[in-house]
Amino acid sequence: MKSVKELLLSEKPQQDITVAGWVRTIRELKNIYFVELNDGSTVKNIQIVFDNDAISNEEVSKLTTGSSIKVSGDLVESPAPLQKFEIKPKKLQIYCINDAEKYPLQKKNHSFEFLRTIAHLRPRTNTFGSVFRVRSTFAYAIHNFFFNEGFFYIHTPIITTSDCEGAGQMFQVTTLNLEEIARSGKLDYSEDFFNKKAFLTVSGQLEVENFAQSLSRVYTFGPTFRAENSNTTRHLSEFWMIEPEMAFFELEDNMDLAEKFIKQTLTFTMNKHPDEFEFFDKWIEKGLLSRLDNVLNSPFERITYTEAIEILNKSGKKFQYPVFWGIDMQSEHERYLTEEYFKKPIFVTDYPKEIKAFYMKRNEDGKTVRAMDLLVPKIGEIIGGSQREDNLENLLTNIKEKNLNEEDYWWYIDLRKYGSVPHSGFGLGFERAIQFITGMTNIRDVIPFFRAPGWAEF
Numbered sequence: 001m002k003s004v005k006e007l008l009l010s011e012k013p014q015q016d017i018t019v020a021g022w023v024r025t026i027r028e029l030k031n032i033y034f035v036e037l038n039d040g041s042t043v044k045n046i047q048i049v050f051d052n053d054a055i056s057n058e059e060v061s062k063l064t065t066g067s068s069i070k071v072s073g074d075l076v077e078s079p080a081p082l083q084k085f086e087i088k089p090k091k092l093q094i095y096c097i098n099d100a101e102k103y104p105l106q107k108k109n110h111s112f113e114f115l116r117t118i119a120h121l122r123p124r125t126n127t128f129g130s131v132f133r134v135r136s137t138f139a140y141a142i143h144n145f146f147f148n149e150g151f152f153y154i155h156t157p158i159i160t161t162s163d164c165e166g167a168g169q170m171f172q173v174t175t176l177n178l179e180e181i182a183r184s185g186k187l188d189y190s191e192d193f194f195n196k197k198a199f200l201t202v203s204g205q206l207e208v209e210n211f212a213q214s215l216s217r218v219y220t221f222g223p224t225f226r227a228e229n230s231n232t233t234r235h236l237s238e239f240w241m242i243e244p245e246m247a248f249f250e251l252e253d254n255m256d257l258a259e260k261f262i263k264q265t266l267t268f269t270m271n272k273h274p275d276e277f278e279f280f281d282k283w284i285e286k287g288l289l290s291r292l293d294n295v296l297n298s299p300f301e302r303i304t305y306t307e308a309i310e311i312l313n314k315s316g317k318k319f320q321y322p323v324f325w326g327i328d329m330q331s332e333h334e335r336y337l338t339e340e341y342f343k344k345p346i347f348v349t350d351y352p353k354e355i356k357a358f359y360m361k362r363n364e365d366g367k368t369v370r371a372m373d374l375l376v377p378k379i380g381e382i383i384g385g386s387q388r389e390d391n392l393e394n395l396l397t398n399i400k401e402k403n404l405n406e407e408d409y410w411w412y413i414d415l416r417k418y419g420s421v422p423h424s425g426f427g428l429g430f431e432r433a434i435q436f437i438t439g440m441t442n443i444r445d446v447i448p449f450f451r452a453p454g455w456a457e458f
Helices: 004-008 112-116 126-148 178-184 205-215 251-272 274-284 288-297 305-314 331-341 392-401 406-417 430-438
Strands: 014-029 032-038 046-050 068-077 085-096 198-200 217-225 238-247 301-304 346-352 368-376 380-387 423-429
Touching (some): 004 014, 004 046, 004 085, 126 217, 126 274, 126 430, 205 217, 238 251, 251 288, 251 346, 251 368, 251 380, 251 423, 251 430, 274 288, 301 305, 305 346, 331 346, 331 368, 331 380, 392 406
Antiparallel strands (some): 014 032, 068 085, 217 238, 346 368, 368 380
16 A cells, blocks of 8 residues: 555556555546545545446445545556546545534635644645654654764653752642542551652653763653643743653753754754645745754854843833843843844843753853753743753752752752763753644644643543
């Protein structure tokens, strides 16, 4: 059996081929039926021309949009100007006929809001089929990049007892009988499954840092969970993170790797899916290809947080959120810097220590940390990273200042006692990256089944 993509990329006609898929459209013209078939391998359809030579019109006329079929026949040159080949069928096998009136995906434009309510069917549309093909290839490109750079893939735990970010926005995991606790008023975590409080991870960073102290270059790529009550186009409750950690890397080395990572994985993905990116450029974001080409061919700018604040204050632009030194920059600030001022991706470094996590290494000024965020047009922050604090005394000070429980991080502290070295790492939100490269505006539309406040369907 051949895929639709394989057949469309054929260099010459073929005899006795078989293809299976779902009917996208069917139209009749003078007792000839033209069926557009798609199997999910490409955004393009292949045309099957039923002209009553081998298969009766009665059989073909049963077909409706979304029906599943298998066709055997010959791949022949097409007289139509927009396609090189079409299929002249010899045999038709029908798997399932849809009720034309009840099938949710009619031959018309459906809103993304509506398609989210039928997430089990939306991959059959051109947009979502393209998004998820690109998502799959981009994930492969990430693993391929790190393999070629000498990294080792580490599976970090999904269940944890420590909060990497210290924000407290974590989903608790328990086997305790909540109804019984509500009746009795007694809560004893020593009777819980892990004998203590446990949560879904917000990041695999701390654990992967552990392995960087022995294997030097490592990364994790897995699901993370944030109990953040935020209904925006940029936030999910469950999403995927790519988190590399590198021993003997200073902050500058970290930024060099992040830039190389973005450019190489994007290049790989675009080369594998030219039709999908052409589709995105035409139907999702006009000018997408030009924007991505600018990313690939421009050196990323590097500025400090202090310089960024100065630029924003001198812009003359009225922002919704006031600009002053010490703020955690909002998306509108980040997008101004990337879209209007520099017109390309930028690294912002040396953030105030108060708005960054406890594990980041402090600068000599005592006010800022060796952090770096990569900001890109359309999205804003896409990568967050830093040089990690490798000094034991300084780390203990940071934990205390952030009002964290030192006992929760005992093993992490041990890493600074035994063979500590300078090390760095970063985190990339996978879904935000998919948004960035496809032009999709809502993060709920780049993950197969989104999880968000008030929504855990499918």
